[in-house]
Amino acid sequence: MYSFEPNEEQQMLIDAMGKYAVNDLRPAAHDAEESRELPKKLIGKGWELGLLQASTPEAYGGFGDRSAVTGALAIEEMAFGDLAGALAVMTPSLFATPILLAGTEAQKQEYLPKIVGGNWSPYTAALIEFNFDFDPNALKTSAKLSDGTYVLNGEKAFVPFAKDAEAIIVYADLDGVTQGFIVPKNSAGLTISAEREKLMGLNALPMYRVKLEDVRLPAENRLGGEAGHDFELILASMRVASASAAVGVAKASFEYAKQYAKERDAFGVKIAQKQAIAFMLAEMITEIESMRLMVWEAAWKLDNGKDDSAIAAYLANTGAADMAMMVTDRGVQILGGHGYIREHPVEMFLRNGRGFAMLVGLAIV
Amino acid sequence: MSIEFENPKPIVQMQTMLQSVAENMMRPASREFDECEHSIPWDYVEFMHTAMKAVGGGGGLAPVDDRTNVSTDVKRPPIGYQKLAAQIEMLAWGDVGFYLITPGGGLGAAAVQAAGSPEQKAKFLARFNEDKPTYAAMCMTEAGAGSDTSAIRTRAVLDESTKEWIINGEKIFVTGGDKSFTEYEKLGKGFIVVWASIDPTAGRSGMRAFVVESGTKGVSIVKLEHKLGIRASDTAVISLVDARVPYDNVLGSPTVETNTKGFKGAMATFDATRPLVAASGIGVARAALEFLKEKLKENGVEIRYGLPRNKLTSVERDVIDMDIQLRSAWLMVLKAVWMADNKKPNALESSMSKVRAGDIVTRITQKAVEIMGPLGYSREFLLEKWFRDAKITDIYEGTGQINRLVVARQILGYTGAELR
Ligand SMILES: Cc1cc2nc3c(=O)[nH]c(=O)nc-3n(C[C@H](O)[C@H](O)[C@H](O)COP(=O)(O)OP(=O)(O)OC[C@H]3O[C@@H](n4cnc5c(N)ncnc54)[C@H](O)[C@@H]3O)c2cc1C
Numbered sequence: 016m017y018s019f020e021p022n023e024e025q026q027m028l029i030d031a032m033g034k035y036a037v038n039d040l041r042p043a044a045h046d047a048e049e050s051r052e053l054p055k056k057l058i059g060k061g062w063e064l065g066l067l068q069a070s071t072p073e074a075y076g077g078f079g080d081r082s083a084v085t086g087a088l089a090i091e092e093m094a095f096g097d098l099a100g101a102l103a104v105m106t107p108s109l110f111a112t113p114i115l116l117a118g119t120e121a122q123k124q125e126y127l128p129k130i131v132g133g134n135w136s137p138y139t140a141a142l143i144e145f146n147f148d149f150d151p152n153a154l155k156t157s158a159k160l161s162d163g164t165y166v167l168n169g170e171k172a173f174v175p176f177a178k179d180a181e182a183i184i185v186y187a188d189l190d191g192v193t194q195g196f197i198v199p200k201n202s203a204g205l206t207i208s209a210e211r212e213k214l215m216g217l218n219a220l221p222m223y224r225v226k227l228e229d230v231r232l233p234a235e236n237r238l239g240g241e242a243g244h245d246f247e248l249i250l251a252s253m254r255v256a257s258a259s260a261a262v263g264v265a266k267a268s269f270e271y272a273k274q275y276a277k278e279r280d281a282f283g284v285k286i287a288q289k290q291a292i293a294f295m296l297a298e299m300i301t302e303i304e305s306m307r308l309m310v311w312e313a314a315w316k317l318d319n320g321k322d323d324s325a326i327a328a329y330l331a332n333t334g335a336a337d338m339a340m341m342v343t344d345r346g347v348q349i350l351g352g353h354g355y356i357r358e359h360p361v362e363m364f365l366r367n368g369r370g371f372a373m374l375v376g377l378a379i380v
Numbered sequence: 381m382s383i384e385f386e387n388p389k390p391i392v393q394m395q396t397m398l399q400s401v402a403e404n405m406m407r408p409a410s411r412e413f414d415e416c417e418h419s420i421p422w423d424y425v426e427f428m429h430t431a432m433k434a435v436g437g438g439g440g441l442a443p444v445d446d447r448t449n450v451s452t453d454v455k456r457p458p459i460g461y462q463k464l465a466a467q468i469e470m471l472a473w474g475d476v477g478f479y480l481i482t483p484g485g486g487l488g489a490a491a492v493q494a495a496g497s498p499e500q501k502a503k504f505l506a507r508f509n510e511d512k513p514t515y516a517a518m519c520m521t522e523a524g525a526g527s528d529t530s531a532i533r534t535r536a537v538l539d540e541s542t543k544e545w546i547i548n549g550e551k552i553f554v555t556g557g558d559k560s561f562t563e564y565e566k567l568g569k570g571f572i573v574v575w576a577s578i579d580p581t582a583g584r585s586g587m588r589a590f591v592v593e594s595g596t597k598g599v600s601i602v603k604l605e606h607k608l609g610i611r612a613s614d615t616a617v618i619s620l621v622d623a624r625v626p627y628d629n630v631l632g633s634p635t636v637e638t639n640t641k642g643f644k645g646a647m648a649t650f651d652a653t654r655p656l657v658a659a660s661g662i663g664v665a666r667a668a669l670e671f672l673k674e675k676l677k678e679n680g681v682e683i684r685y686g687l688p689r690n691k692l693t694s695v696e697r698d699v700i701d702m703d704i705q706l707r708s709a710w711l712m713v714l715k716a717v718w719m720a721d722n723k724k725p726n727a728l729e730s731s732m733s734k735v736r737a738g739d740i741v742t743r744i745t746q747k748a749v750e751i752m753g754p755l756g757y758s759r760e761f762l763l764e765k766w767f768r769d770a771k772i773t774d775i776y777e778g779t780g781q782i783n784r785l786v787v788a789r790q791i792l793g794y795t796g797a798e799l800r
Binding site: 016017018019020021022025084147148149150152273276277287288290293294296297298300301302304305306308309311312314315316319325326329330333334337372 | 383386685689701711714732799
């Protein structure tokens with residue numbers, strides 16, 4: 016069957032996330048971006064809504080099963096409030112979800128109860144590298160097996176909360192395939208940059224460079240243990256997350272511009288009464304809606320183990336990134352000169368909107 | 381409720397069957413009927429009529445509820461519109477011109493469905509299940525009234541002495557007008573639904589639709605248009621001079637009230653049919669995209685899905701974009717028809733699906749011709765035909781602009797007067 020309506024449980028989560036996004040994340044977004052700081056309490060409140068907890072089975076301290084569809088719905092809601100805030104709330108998932116998806120029993124036992132049972136705590140992951148041709152499937156950071164230990168070398172970029180992280184999943188190239196490795200804090204050879212990353216957007220989210228120089232890890236720190244894991248599944252889950260965040264940011268820009276267009280006067284009418292503006296808005300909502308459905312379908316395919324779920328996630332992510340660019344650009348255009356001023360959020364949405372094309376790896380469903 | 385994307389089994393089965401019709405009956409004849417405009421592919425017409433009668437579908441644009449017992453079989457949600465959309469998409473994948481001449485009530489019957497009384501439905505719709513293939517058409521557009529349907533000049537006046545409506549006017553661009561009105565030996569008796577005003581001072585509330593039976597005196601086919609594409613489908617100009625129609629053939633109330641119910645009847649038709657038009661365009665675009673991929677593969681060009689954008693070739697980027705456009709447009713159609721099946725108001729989703737499809741089917745077919753170079757431009761292949769066929773998607777049943785207006789009014793909460 017086809018069906019396009021969240022179930023009751025999902026709807027409750029959406030409602031709760033939506034409230035948090037509108038009442039907490041959005042009002043804090045502007046100052047957080049300017050001061051480069053997210054209030055701890057704000058993150059804590061989002062964490063308590065329990066998306067990760069609800070995605071973790073009871074055996075590991077949670078109270079539910081992971082669903083990529085549910086994750087996508089929740090991320091869209093939160094990203095509608097504020098992208099940086101949403102990513103901060105979900106940072107521990109970057110560590111926990113891959114373990115849930117691909118970890119050994121021992122890895123699950125060791126980390127999951129700790130993470131989901133407590134307050135928000137900085138567990139994170141490092142995928143992105145600082146190259147124009149960065150490709151998650153062809154990493155420059157390498158892992159080599161020598162005498163039963165893995166030796167990691169390379170440099171990672173844009174790693175959220177790396178400075179305080181208890182442990183980081185570092186993705187590295189092992190004989191031509193990407194594999195995750197659990198790197199605990201204070202590992203010898205691990206250096207976190209003193210300076211935070213400075214990016215076009217996402218300034219409220221603390222991100223760091225992470226350098227690995229002959230970091231030696233016991234074999235059991237490889238995600239999935241000796242047999243390793245299927246990186247495709249993790250990458251697809253990251254792509255779906257990124258795509259749903261793109262939908263949320265685009266919707267934020269659309270809604271703001273729509274409201275503004277209904278209030279702003281020009282030439283004796285509201286600007287929304289001009290087709291040039293109204294048609295832009297019609298196209299924006301059409302594209303948002305079409306990409307939301309792409310994201311939902313990709314998530315559903317992941318949940319149901321469909322053969323083409325990786326391609327579906329790739330297409331959803333590619334399409335949603337383009338869509339977010341188009342929509343957030345128009346969001347600024349509809350506000351005209353006022354859209355260019357940082358008092359209105361649309362310029363920040365535009366800066367955030369551009370990020371989706373290159374920032375896969377900052378969220379996971 | 382839930383979020384699910386599993387194509388229901390009955391639809392998969394139907395698609396498999398229709399794909400073989402498309403491959404064996406439509407594609408081999410596509411070129412011939414593109415070049416001999418206005419000739420009728422009788423093999424296809426008769427085969428489809430028999431086939432659809434066998435499965436109990438009247439072959440119109442109205443969904444068939446195929447749950448064995450609608451009242452007790454509540455566990456299976458209705459999928460009539462979803463099935464119809466999938467059916468149309470597959471037939472259009474075969475040949476959209478042929479699809480448009482699939483026997484059945486088409487837009488004419490859809491208008492009766494949307495605005496007719498139960499008696500009228502029984503009287504006018506039964507014919508589509510009889511022995512001969514039968515057609516109906518919808519006549520709204522006039523030379524001076526296209527997008528602005530309220531500007532129609534065709535008049536209907538009640539002759540109190542005979543209780544007949546007398547209709548005068550000229551309609552253009554009537555899809556299937558010839559097969560619906562002209563009496564062919566191989567066809568059953570069809571009808572056209574003519575929109576006319578019963579009170580020109582009343583604007584939209586004075587507009588009514590009238591069922592005009594084939595062969596009605598005073599009605600004539602003036603000409604058949606020569607078109608860019610969809611040439612297997614006839615597009616007629618129909619003139620009505622003192623055409624007399626029985627009193628009971630008016631759909632909706634025969635008197636003018638201060639509401640716009642008559643006009644809303646037409647609009648209700650469009651809510652239901654816009655995603656179906658979108659589906660037909662998507663079928664054409666899928667044909668073009670599949671052809672393109674096949675030819676690229678033959679020539680050793682592989683599409684490397686999964687690579688970052690900046691590592692892809694331009695052709696790979698184009699094909700991946702086309703994949704995204706095609707799938708997302710299809711999902712919009714599915715959502716709109718799923719809403720129709722579940723009796724959720726879907727005016728917004730219907731128009732969005734048409735906006736999206738109108739955009740992407742033209743883009744995909746145009747891009748595919750470009751990528752194929754001389755092969756794309758040559759009439760040796762069907763790609764250039766699909767390019768011509770696809771364009772109509774963005775024009776009929778509300779141009780891309782008109783559907784943008786509908787979407788914009790809905791999201792902004794504006795009336796037609798507030799956003800023209
Ligand atoms: C092959 C074919 C089959 C058809 N079949 C049928 C049929 O079966 N029955 C039937 O009744 N009609 C049919 N039509 C008619 C079709 O629906 C109309 O052609 C269409 O609605 C546009 O009307 P028009 O051609 O008069 O263009 P116009 O209304 O003159 O439009 C010209 C341009 O102006 C734009 N425009 C118009 N109004 C606005 C506005 N308010 N804001 C912004 N832009 C605007 C349009 O989008 C278009 O780009 C058919 C047409 C074709 C070509």
